[in-house]
Amino acid sequence: MATVGGVEYSKIAEIKGPLVIVDDVENAAFDELVEVETSDNERRLGKVLEVGNGKAIVQVFEGTTGLSISDTSTRFVGKVMEMPVSKEVLGRVFDGLGRPKDNLPDPIADKFLDINGAPMNPEQREYPKDFIQTGVSVIDGMITLVRGQKLPIFSGSGMSHNIVAAQIARQATVIGTQEEFAVVFAAIGVQYSEAEYFRRTLEESGALKRSVLFLNLADDPAIERIITPRVALTVAEYMAFELGMHVLVILTDMTNYAEALREISAAREEVPGRKGYPGYLYTDLSTIYERAGKLVGKTGSVTQVPILSMPSDDITHPIPDLTGYITEGQIVLGRDLFRQGIYPPVNILMSLSRLMKDGIGEGRTREDHGEISNQNYDAYSRAQEVRALAGIVGKAGLTDIDLKYMDTGDIFEKEFLTQDIDENRNLDESLSLLWKTVSSLPRNELTKVKDRYVEKFYQGNDD
């Protein structure tokens, strides 16, 4: 924390969108924190985006509405934005810039950390392979989340992504360890009702005391959204790598973050990339997503579940597209399943956890986990093909085995996929349901599973 204060500059050259251009600036630094003071002594925070030729471009987080060139002064604080961290932040609610929102005093900080984080040394990264049980069958069974992974939820407008995320936050546990678990929740431009749902659901499940909430609501300044995931991840990193906790970070909704980035980019008159997003969107997103992981010699881990709502459910949109390049898989929510009232409406055929294979199996979850998951994926995929075929030729035109696959698809959706929002299934229950699903098929159809597992777990009576 800098102890020498910064210089105040009162020559404002221009105010443009969320940006203030300050003249005659000497000795300012890139990313330096700036306090902007209005004529009525209101203070707003900002940061330096560019310096040079005696000018500094300052991005004002709370927006520039009400600022005037003549009556505004800017104080360059002499340090980058920092977040006070300590174990005391657990159970607290902060705004999008990390200021208390729960009528309690500022946390007594153990440290003040740069919100941009320190890049993890790739050499020091430990490959994530420890299973996190979420209690949600479809995730634990087929898109397994591991400690230190970044696994986004690709959703659409109005779908139940926040309910899924809240259920994960409530139920997530690290099996077979006494190490502490914490949840950092960052709401980025969400509605009040959504943020309140998260707070209430964590409180009611007793999980609030192991959670930290950062809330930038829909009516809060859009530019603040650039900061919200960064302060949240700073706290997460501190708890993981200094306090040795396993931290699950939920960032919702990253689409709003990208929109804020686009707004700033437009104000800076940068050359736009796809759909008007800046060309550096990929790089910028990576500075957030790459803050997940585990480090050699450190007990804790940071696991990220960013949520993004795909505009028009378009998975080729730049935000999900670029996110998919950085993250280690994705959980895709399907509009059709959602319309059928299935919860969680996870479209398993489009979902994937790239790190699952290393986090499951003998000694980690259960010996048959990988194979029974593959078998279900195969069976559900075939069921979808048969359903499409039935749409053309009718059920009468299907063979017996096709009909059995259709039944398997129904059982998969109704018994395995469907789950109550407060139903916490353990791994054995989830795997048992996976076996139940494929047990509606004849034994000789189970080609992805070893015979010894079929002998042990197959529940059908067909031979």
Place this chain on the structure above:
Amino acid sequence: MLSTNALEQTISKILSQTEKRVVSTLDETLAESQKQLDDMRSELDAEYDKIISDGKKEADKIEKQIVGSSDLEARNQQLLVVGEAVDNVFNEVLEQIAKAPRDKEYSGLLDTLLREAMSVLRSTDVIVYSNQSERDTVQSVLEKFPDAEMASESIDCLGGIQIKSRDGAMTFDNTLDARISRLKPLIRRDIAAKFGVSG
């Protein structure tokens, strides 16, 4: 007579068959009822177990909720009390600073503050502001800085100085108030540590 016997035999046969059928039906029904009862018993047992298990889950949930909320409430109360205590210490310290004698040592402090401020603005050609009561002390310190000029108006602060460039574009606040405000988060931690509270 013959026809009566034949009739009786037929009736008897029908009665016997009917009896057999009734007994057999009764047996079947009994067996079926028994089976249904057995099935129901296992179903009831399962249902009973489910109700007990759901009830236990619900009780666990409520227990977690109550314990979690109470823990959090207690911790929040502690935060409020510590926050208030730290603020009281701060206020007391500010009062003591305000009452501290403006002696030779204080003149030395002002000299340090001025040099620090001028080095930040990278100029000695500045206008210096102080509070009304310290104007004379500051003026005497300024004798060492011929380019600097004392401002005609005063500012409201505990002590220390504020300097501005001649064109008014740059200001550096090195008043005691500004310094305390900058260092407050660090000082809060140290004060809280005295109460046995760490971050």
